[in-house]
Amino acid sequence: MxxxxxxxxxxxxxxxxxxxxxxxxxxxxxxxxxxxxxxxxxxxxxxxxxxxxxxxxxxxxxxxxxxxxxxxxxxxxxxxxxxxxxxxxxxxxxxxxxxxERGLEMASITKPVAHHLHVNALGHSVTTPPEGIEAPIVRFDTLEDLEAAPEGSLKGKIAFVDKKMSRLQDGGGYGEAVGVRGKGPEAAARKGAVALLIRSIGTDSHRFPHTGITRYAEGVTAIPAGALSNPDADQLNRVLALGQPVSIKLVLSSQAMGxxxxxxxxxxxxxxxxxxxxxxxxxxxxxxxxxxxxxxxxxxxxxxxxxxxxxxxxxxxxxxxxxxxxxxxxxxxxxxxxxxxxxxxxxxxxxxxxxxxxxxxxxxxxxxxxxxxxxxxxxxxxxxxxxxxxxxxxxxxxxxxxxxxxxxxxxxxxxxxxxxxxxxxxxxxxxxxxxxxxxxxxxxxxxxxxxxxxxxxxxxxxxxxxxxxxxx
CATH class of the missing domain: 3.40.630.10 (Zn peptidases)
Known part of the structure; x- marks a missing residue:
């Protein structure tokens, strides 16, 4: 430099x-x-x-x-x-x-076309069933959009929040984007979602997902939560742009250790x-x-x-x-x-x-x-x-x-x-x-x-x- x-x-x-x-x-x-x-x-x-x-x-x-x-x-x-x-x-x-403890991590688009996705569980995410979860996906631009979704509108579906992080020298973009990692699982669960995926809170264009701690609220069903790498989030958007229903299969076997x-x-x-x-x-x-x-x-x-x-x-x-x-x-x-x-x-x-x-x-x-x-x-x-x-x-x-x-x-x-x-x-x-x-x-x-x-x-x-x- x-x-x-x-x-x-x-x-x-x-x-x-x-x-x-x-x-x-x-x-x-x-x-x-x-x-x-x-x-x-x-x-x-x-x-x-x-x-x-x-x-x-x-x-x-x-x-x-x-x-x-x-x-x-x-x-x-x-x-x-x-x-x-x-x-x-x-x-x-x-x-x-x-x-x-982190375990097995897999995600893939199953419909309308097949694509493997790079995913990591968010820290303290609960596990999926051993066979995973396969469900339609619903995309949101921001956490606020997810929170504004009608009650019950995500029943049986996977929520995907696509908030992008800005690259700033002082890291200020992190604070603007990271809220979805902590609050997203609760917000998605309140709307009936069976899992949450987010775009990684990061500024790279590599297929390395960004993990980080998430939170679960008392009295709200804890759902599995993971982050897609930025290129994989982009690919998911391209498939969504085809205008056909999109389904994803997600397997996360992370577990609490007491x-x-x-x-x-x-x-x-x-x-x-x-x-x-x-x-x-x-x-x-x-x-x-x-x-x-x-x-x-x-x-x-x-x-x-x-x-x-x-x-x-x-x-x-x-x-x-x-x-x-x-x-x-x-x-x-x-x-x-x-x-x-x-x-x-x-x-x-x-x-x-x-x-x-x-x-x-x-x-x-x-x-x-x-x-x-x-x-x-x-x-x-x-x-x-x-x-x-x-x-x-x-x-x-x-x-x-x-x-x-x-x-x-x-x-x-x-x-x-x-x-x-x-x-x-x-x-x-x-x-x-x-x-x-x-x-x-x-x-x-x-x-x-x-x-x-x-x-x-x-x-x-x-x-x-x-x-x-x-x-x-």
């Missing part, structure tokens, strides 16, 4: 000038802290080691479905990495999760002056089971561990404690994040700020934060220090990341380092989420951004929170 290469080269040149070049622009931060931040960026850009962590996780563990044996193996892997880095207060904090154990894995670098005040950087360990979870969220795990490696190598510890959190069971509904917020409720008022890397492998292109008014000048100063990396101010409020949400709901400040998501949803939740999609240099830039931010947040002369809950 030419723009990234130019900005990266510019950033390296500016870094070579050293800390004092930034000090005049950032008087609200201690000059020594600014100098260290530029050193951190230089180290990361020269080779952060993040890619090696991603490779190790995806090769030694592989896909990590919440509650599975592989998830437990990932906890052991993370604990070992934290020990190797020399971190302290390492903990594996357990919680429970509803387990689920209550299973999962965990968050934590470690710290204890603060030298304010050890009870905490800066959190996180990512999630779990992944869907189709690929190896390299982008979602192995890359984030690599960013967190490389940040820990760099901060641990510094001559002195940060002023505040930095806590590194690898959350479990994010993909199935932020279960680990909710568990963390509950288990650490008493110390949340001491959490100064939280940020998460969970949007691919970089580069970071935007920065924003939600902090109390007294800390906004510090955020502005940090933004200037991040600018040579090609990072510009982000628009809108900062959530900090999905797993930070339960903390921000309790008033913890948040910072968003927005990763470039232009092609992220080509691979998200698919079998194509593999290590070859991770660019080590872009990942190094992301580490430079996250690590220097975390350092400066820990060194800030003012506290970032608490933030009024209504501001989140």
């Amino acid at each position: 030419k723009r990234f290469g130019f900005l990266l080269a510019t950033g390296v040149a500016l870094l070579a000038l050293g800390g004092p070049a930034f000090a005049a622009d950032a008087p609200v931060l201690p000059p020594a802290a600014v100098k260290t931040a530029t050193d951190i960026q230089g180290k990361a850009l020269a080779g952060s080691g993040a890619f090696g962590f991603v490779e190790s996780l995806t090769v030694r563990v592989g896909p990590r479905l919440a509650g599975s044996p592989a998830a437990k193996l990932s906890h052991q892997w993370a604990e070992a990495r934290f020990k190797e880095l020399g971190l302290t207060n390492i903990k594996v904090e357990p919680f429970t999760v509803d387990g689920w 209550t299973l154990n999962d965990a968050n894995v934590l470690a710290e670098i204890k603060g030298r002056e304010l050890p009870d005040e905490i800066v959190v950087i996180g990512a999630h360990l779990d992944s869907w089971d189709l690929g190896t979870g390299a982008l979602d969220d192995g890359a984030g795990v690599g960013i967190v561990l490389a940040t820990a490696k760099i901060l641990k190598s510094l001559p002195q510890a940060p002023r505040r404690t930095v806590r590194f959190v690898l959350f479990g069971a994010e993909e199935v509904g932020l279960v680990g994040a909710e568990a963390y917020a509950k288990q650490h409720a008493a110390e949340l008022p001491k959490h100064q700020v939280g940020t998460e890397a969970d949007f691919g492998a970089g580069p970071v292109i935007t920065f924003n934060a939600n902090v109390r008014p007294e800390a906004k000048p510090v955020i502005t100063a940090i933004g200037k220090i991040l600018a040579p990396l090609g990072i510009v101010p982000g628009r809108g409020p900062s959530s900090g990341g999905p797993d930070i949400g339960p903390m921000t709901a309790e008033g913890v400040a948040s910072a968003g380092l927005g990763l470039d998501g232009t092609d992220y949803f080509d691979y998200h939740h698919t079998a194509d989420d593999t290590l070859d999609k991770v660019d080590p240099k872009k990942l190094d830039q992301a580490v430079a951004a996250y690590a220097s931010f975390v350092w400066l947040a820990a060194e800030s002369p003012v506290a970032f929170g608490p933030v009024d809950k209504k501001d989140h």
Whole structure:
């Protein structure tokens, strides 16, 4: 990417000038802290080691479905990495999760012509009968159109929602499209449907369906739900355009596994002056089971561990404690994040700020934060220090990341380092989420951004929170 290469080269040149070049622009931060931040960026850009962590996780563990044996193996892997880095207060904090396992997945058009379709069950989908379901299909443009269908109009039929996702650099198209994945099965069942198919929530044109968690409402019949790859959704539309009744056969043998154990894995670098005040950087360990979870969220795990490696190598510890959190069971509904917020409720008022890397492998292109008014000048100063990396101010409020949400709901400040998501949803939740999609240099830039931010947040002369809950 030419723009990234130019900005990266510019950033390296500016870094070579050293800390004092930034000090005049950032008087609200201690000059020594600014100098260290530029050193951190230089180290990361020269080779952060993040890619090696991603490779190790995806090769030694592989896909990590919440509650599975592989998830437990990932906890052991993370604990070992934290020990190797020399971190302290390492903990594996357990919680429970509803387990689920994918099984046989097949779909085909049976009338008026025969076509095989690529399909994946949505996460926690119920199973079809062993022989499958064969039924007429009814197409809807959007979830809202499905919800507006007459009562009973889908009795004995399969609903198909054809909502397309827009490709946007910040991933904003995802939020506009993903509602059908969570609410679609309930809406279809209320109208009498025997199953639901959706167009994949993704931006690619490959025959890799995109999975993801779905929901079932109490008191509503749970029906099987799957996602077609985008090319297969297109083919289904072409057959529908023939103007003849269309039937589909669907076989999904996924099953619930009951209550299973999962965990968050934590470690710290204890603060030298304010050890009870905490800066959190996180990512999630779990992944869907189709690929190896390299982008979602192995890359984030690599960013967190490389940040820990760099901060641990510094001559002195940060002023505040930095806590590194690898959350479990994010993909199935932020279960680990909710568990963390509950288990650490008493110390949340001491959490100064939280940020998460969970949007691919970089580069970071935007920065924003939600902090109390007294800390906004510090955020502005940090933004200037991040600018040579090609990072510009982000628009809108900062959530900090999905797993930070339960903390921000309790008033913890948040910072968003927005990763470039232009092609992220080509691979998200698919079998194509593999290590070859991770660019080590872009990942190094992301580490430079996250690590220097975390350092400066820990060194800030003012506290970032608490933030009024209504501001989140």
